[in-house]
Amino acid sequence: MTVDFDGTTVLVTGGTRGIGRAIVQKFAEAGARVAFTYRSSAAEAEALVEELEEQGTEAFSLQGDVADFDVAQSHVDAVLDRWDTLDVLVNNAGITRDGLMLRLEEEDWDAVLDTNLKGVFNFSKAAYRPMMRSGGSIINISSVVGTTGNAGQTNYAASKAGVVGFSKSLAKELGSRDVNVNVVAPGYVQTDMTDELDDDTRDSILDAVPLDRLADPSEIAKSVLFLASPAADYITGHVLHVNGGLSM
């Protein structure tokens, strides 16, 4: 399916690496104007903007922590200043701080919830008014773990389950304003985040995935573009599981 996003303005949080980067690239290939955020990977951000501009895409990057309420407002304002509208917001930035509950520190809880859940609130709140006026699409990245749970990830699973409840509630608030709010819940994807897994964990994950491989980030990005496209106009409050059959 090739969808034309010519003239569509897109903001992706955490766009420098992994899934976020693939989402940025897919929207750019489809003709969109793309802004993306990052926290510390300035060199990657600069290189990605250059790459996109060479392909003829209008693009820029924004540095800041998604957990900071004012940062989110200033990032959305920057998109509106440049392009007047924000059509698609993808809340992708996320982190893990894994550990069994016994050893999990308060700061591990706070960092993960602040980034993965409060970050989604911050950017959605900043986009709320402009999208109420002109319609749009918000797509939040959750995880299979938000549905199944996972030992050693109480903080992460709570944040990702929170994203689902948040998104369904926001979908009900914004439906009459022509704003669709949906969730993509990936399984295990080949990114820096999963590079941290040891071989035994990786093998046991693969044993449980009927498609017998990790996802490529581009496969998650394609699902995001589908939900942002006219093909999904009547879909809101939905959780699209993209996990190779890991959880059915």
Ligand code: NDP
């Ligand atoms: P990566 O670690 O590869 O990339 C994370 C991106 O988010 C980077 O661009 C990073 O920027 C940015 N980021 C992280 N924290 C912040 C912050 N506080 N403020 C701003 N930007 C931030 O992650 P993935 O691509 O693997 O994951 C992307 C999303 O998909 C996450 O929400 C994750 O939970 C979810 N997911 C991932 C799965 C996987 O298997 N990889 C499976 C299921 C869900 P910088 O480099 O500058 O820090």
